Amino acid sequence: MKSNIMTRDTVPPITLPSEKTLLDMFYYMKLTRELEFRIERKLYRQGRIVGGVYVGRGQEAIAVGGCVDLRQDDVVCPSHRDMGAYLIRGMSLRTILAQYMARKTGATQGKDGNMHMGDLSKGLIAFVSMLGDSVPVAMGIGLSFKMRRQDRVVLCFFGDGATSRGDWHEGVNMAAVSKVPVVFICNNNQYAYSTPLERQMAVENVADRAEAYGMPGEIVDGNDILEVWDSVTRAIQRARAGEGPTLIECKTFRMTGHSAHDDAGYVPPELFEFWEGRDPIKRFERFLMDRGVIARPAIEELEGRINREIDEAIQIAEKDPFPEPEDCLKDVYYEE
Amino acid sequence: MALTTYVEAIRQGIWEEMEKDESVFVLGEDVGIYGGAFKVTAGMLERFGEWRVIDTPISESGIVGAAIGAALMGMRPVAEMQFADFISCAFDQITNFAAKSRYRWGAGVPIVVRGPSGGGVHGGPFHSQNPEMYFVHTPGLKVVCPSTAYDAKGLIKAAIRDPDPVIYFEHKFLYRRVKEELPSDDFVVPIGKAAIRRKGSDMSVITYGAMVYVALDAAKELEKQGIDLEVIDLRSLLPFDKEAVLESVKKTNKVILLHEDTQIGGFAGELAAIISEEAFEYLDGPIRRITAPNTPVPYSPPLEEFFLPKVSDVVRVARELYAY
Numbered sequence: 001m002k003s004n005i006m007t008r009d010t011v012p013p014i015t016l017p018s019e020k021t022l023l024d025m026f027y028y029m030k031l032t033r034e035l036e037f038r039i040e041r042k043l044y045r046q047g048r049i050v051g052g053v054y055v056g057r058g059q060e061a062i063a064v065g066g067c068v069d070l071r072q073d074d075v076v077c078p079s080h081r082d083m084g085a086y087l088i089r090g091m092s093l094r095t096i097l098a099q100y101m102a103r104k105t106g107a108t109q110g111k112d113g114n115m116h117m118g119d120l121s122k123g124l125i126a127f128v129s130m131l132g133d134s135v136p137v138a139m140g141i142g143l144s145f146k147m148r149r150q151d152r153v154v155l156c157f158f159g160d161g162a163t164s165r166g167d168w169h170e171g172v173n174m175a176a177v178s179k180v181p182v183v184f185i186c187n188n189n190q191y192a193y194s195t196p197l198e199r200q201m202a203v204e205n206v207a208d209r210a211e212a213y214g215m216p217g218e219i220v221d222g223n224d225i226l227e228v229w230d231s232v233t234r235a236i237q238r239a240r241a242g243e244g245p246t247l248i249e250c251k252t253f254r255m256t257g258h259s260a261h262d263d264a265g266y267v268p269p270e271l272f273e274f275w276e277g278r279d280p281i282k283r284f285e286r287f288l289m290d291r292g293v294i295a296r297p298a299i300e301e302l303e304g305r306i307n308r309e310i311d312e313a314i315q316i317a318e319k320d321p322f323p324e325p326e327d328c329l330k331d332v333y334y335e336e
Numbered sequence: 337m338a339l340t341t342y343v344e345a346i347r348q349g350i351w352e353e354m355e356k357d358e359s360v361f362v363l364g365e366d367v368g369i370y371g372g373a374f375k376v377t378a379g380m381l382e383r384f385g386e387w388r389v390i391d392t393p394i395s396e397s398g399i400v401g402a403a404i405g406a407a408l409m410g411m412r413p414v415a416e417m418q419f420a421d422f423i424s425c426a427f428d429q430i431t432n433f434a435a436k437s438r439y440r441w442g443a444g445v446p447i448v449v450r451g452p453s454g455g456g457v458h459g460g461p462f463h464s465q466n467p468e469m470y471f472v473h474t475p476g477l478k479v480v481c482p483s484t485a486y487d488a489k490g491l492i493k494a495a496i497r498d499p500d501p502v503i504y505f506e507h508k509f510l511y512r513r514v515k516e517e518l519p520s521d522d523f524v525v526p527i528g529k530a531a532i533r534r535k536g537s538d539m540s541v542i543t544y545g546a547m548v549y550v551a552l553d554a555a556k557e558l559e560k561q562g563i564d565l566e567v568i569d570l571r572s573l574l575p576f577d578k579e580a581v582l583e584s585v586k587k588t589n590k591v592i593l594l595h596e597d598t599q600i601g602g603f604a605g606e607l608a609a610i611i612s613e614e615a616f617e618y619l620d621g622p623i624r625r626i627t628a629p630n631t632p633v634p635y636s637p638p639l640e641e642f643f644l645p646k647v648s649d650v651v652r653v654a655r656e657l658y659a660y
Contacts, residue, residue: 135401137408139398139402
């Protein structure tokens, strides 16, 4: 019945990325973790952030593993827990922090907040709060590549909750029908706000849905960046070869509330404990050290560098100006 | 020279833009092999191929979302809603993704979403609606409602070339009833410009879509009674031609606002507010609205005839206002 649902037993053995990619993965996961820690646990609590905060603590391997080897001309539709995608695609820490602080120098010049950032020049499509909306949009991006015979791909990220929306189903189906070069990546963190998976869907896995749409579905350990990378790499190859979309379900856990104001009291503590033991960054750190790719002093140096980069960006962003009130009226339509 | 129907004018407009610009393509339900439920895209599949004339699943939200994605990558998609009524299924993609994209992150979404709206053909509650006001209320969108073959062609071309999302409501009652000789050159009707369909001195009727013809027929009848109507066809609702409206009201000093859409929250209410704010001292009588009642569009002929504003409604209200 689940003939095209691949699990670890059936996928080809993992090939390893280059050492440069391994180190990039480590840097971007650690940068994501520290940046979101500062935003959620420091700046937000100190009242220096405007509005809500949604982070992807514990899910860093998914966006980083998915995006690390993309080409410059590929496109990413991140969701609100995919900070790593923005960092890898080259959005600066200052731009991101200014966005959270509602400054004119933020990615939306103060027009929108938090993870609602986009930059076409970096192949980043801005997320909207209506979950799953970017799924048909990703289909259209892939369609444009196919129409112009370009071998570009689009990665489309979403959570398990988004797969309950009609737009998700319409977009995934259309992508399969037209065989467009999209990789659908679900970060299944088991909770949609306070609602657990079993109240969202009656199938066991999000990837089970791939069969219904006639595309390959694959389940990976979302806390193992090498598994994510391996699966996405193969899906990208398929997409570039004109073989159509793939649905990859990354099993993970949201190691925080839905947002910074949510204490996640509805999550059984033992679940947090279990997933803490599967922390994607600690696991990958052990892997890199065991293989001799990186040693303790270099890790400490990296951590120091990350802290300095974030400190500097916070200082600059906080001094950046707010938008002028009248900017409210600008850019509703194209202006000459 | 041959007469071109309103529906053929839309087809010509899209066709010419597709010939001129490779980034223009159409997508929607039954637009390919079948040529569209009303044949707006007839022959396009044969001419432009399956990657520029795309038959999609029945997924209005998916269709508009895909159009948005392609537009972000530099394409110029024209998405068909088989009936404008079905645009409700794509409401979120249009109002949240497309309309706000430029404002939020500077990414323009040059899509056209078009479809047949309006009643008079006994289509019932789901094949007769006038959904324009949902979108007129959404900053970031443009909304046009052509009434003539010339405008249908000129406005679809303008819509395709526009850098922002345009919702293009065709009126299905006019598809084959309205025809005229069209110039052979590459003309465009600018979005946001009204047209004076009949010059008059006693009062202004401000309207759009199929109601333009109701107003013109009423004007003929009223002329016999010595009442001289001016008929303004808005053509675009968002943005709309405020100057043309105010100029006409300042000249005639009396105004009737006429539309096929229902009354509460209809465009007439917005016009009335602007006229009273900006031309109050020119008015010699109350602003009068003639609209459909606040009901769904009914199916049975006597019900639908009751629902739609008629020539006799305009004649009656014009006489009352003339006597005021």
